[in-house]
Amino acid sequence: GIQVEQSPPDLILQEGANSTLRCNFSDSVNNLQWFHQNPWGQLINLFYIPSGTKQNGRLSATTVATERYSLLYISSSQTTDSGVYFCAVGEGSTLGRLYFGRGTQLTVWP
Amino acid sequence: DAGVIQSPRHEVTEMGQEVTLRCKPISGHDYLFWYRQTMMRGLELLIYFNNNVPIDDSGMPEDRFSAKMPNASFSTLKIQPSEPRDSAVYFCASSLVLVGYGYTFGSGTRLTVV
Numbered sequence: 001g002i003q004v005e006q007s008p009p010d011l012i013l014q015e016g017a018n019s020t021l022r023c024n025f026s027d028s029v030n031n032l033q034w035f036h037q038n039p040w041g042q043l044i045n046l047f048y049i050p051s052g053t054k055q056n057g058r059l060s061a062t063t064v065a066t067e068r069y070s071l072l073y074i075s076s077s078q079t080t081d082s083g084v085y086f087c088a089v090g091e092g093s094t095l096g097r098l099y100f101g102r103g104t105q106l107t108v109w110p
Numbered sequence: 111d112a113g114v115i116q117s118p119r120h121e122v123t124e125m126g127q128e129v130t131l132r133c134k135p136i137s138g139h140d141y142l143f144w145y146r147q148t149m150m151r152g153l154e155l156l157i158y159f160n161n162n163v164p165i166d167d168s169g170m171p172e173d174r175f176s177a178k179m180p181n182a183s184f185s186t187l188k189i190q191p192s193e194p195r196d197s198a199v200y201f202c203a204s205s206l207v208l209v210g211y212g213y214t215f216g217s218g219t220r221l222t223v224v
Contacts, residue, residue, distance in 0.1 A: 031209045041199065041220075045212035086153065096141070096166055096208050100153040 002027045002089055006101035013077050013108050021072040021104045023087030031090030031098065032063055034072050038083045046072070046085075077108045114216035116202050122222045128190040131219045133202030134183055143203040143213065144177055144187050153201075159185065160208075192223045 003026035013019055025032075034046040047054050051065040058078075063070040074081055084105050088098040115134040123129050135142045143158040157167040162179045170177070174193070179185040189196055203215040 033212050035215075042217055043201065043203075043215035045214060048210070048212040050209070088153070090209070094166070096143075096158050096160075097155045097169070098143075098213070102152055 001094065001097070002029065002091055002099045004087055004089055004099050004101035006085075006087055006104050008104060009102065010105045011107070013106070015077055015079060015108055015110050017077050017108075018073070018075045019077060019106070021074070021085050021087075021106075023070040023072070023089075023101055025068050025070075025087075025089045025099075027068070027091055029065065029068075029089040029091045030095075032070055033088045033098065034061055034070070035086040035088065036081075036083050037086060037103070043086075074106075077106075079108050079110055082106055082108050114202055114204050114214050116200075116216035116219050118219060119217065120220045120222075122224065123192055125193055125223055126191045127223075128188065129192045129196075129221060129223075131187040131200050131202075131221070133185045133187070133216060135185070135202070135204030136214055137183065139204035139206055139214075141205045141208060141213075142179060142185050143205075144185070145201040145203060145215075147199045147201065147218070148197075156187070156200075189221075192221075194223045197221055197223050 005024045032050045036044045047061045053062045058075045060073045084103040086103045088100045117132045144156040156169045159179045177187045199218045201218045203213045205213045
């Protein structure tokens with residue numbers, strides 16, 4: 001299957017700071033999604049973004065498919081942004097199977 | 111819409127017992143997925159259905175695991191007999207399509223086998 005590497009593994013920020021999370025993947029993909037797992041364990045879909053750029057409020061994401069990476073930007077961090085951010089990818093031969101990275105643990109302090 | 115609904119939220123059972131996890135997908139979603147999350151292996155797909163038909167079950171660990179989707183609004187994941195290594199959080203997710211749309215996850219079932 002596709003290898004997915006996320007960095008950094010841990011990130012600690014003060015409220016109001018900006019951050020960039022990275023996701024590298026080992027093969028061409030036609031499905032890429034970013035999720036936030038909150039401290040209660042709920043997985044929330046943030047973006048479906050196999051290519052291009054999208055923005056949703058303070059969050060934005062960019063995927064450069066030809067170079068096999070995706071970036072998630074969080075601006076003006078809030079304590080509610082804390083949790084684990086996962087990148088998940090899928091490709092044609094195993095369509096429907098998302099391969100998840102190990103995640104970035106984000107902690108935002110007030 | 112109430113989202114993807116899973117039950118129970120928590121399950122504690124003794125080794126050797128049968129465990130059944132339940133999932134109600136979002137109405138109108140044609141795809142349903144079962145994922146498992148452990149510290150060791152992270153999030154991994156167990157099986158997914160399209161229009162109630164199992165499409166890819168290659169992630170099902172062994173014969174002790176089985177999944178069914180008798181209709182568009184209900185799916186079960188059964189473990190019989192359960193073992194301590196089955197302890198994990200089991201997530202159900204649904205989607206309108208395989209690509210082009212994000213997947214919606216349920217709140218998960220935390221299973222502990224003692």
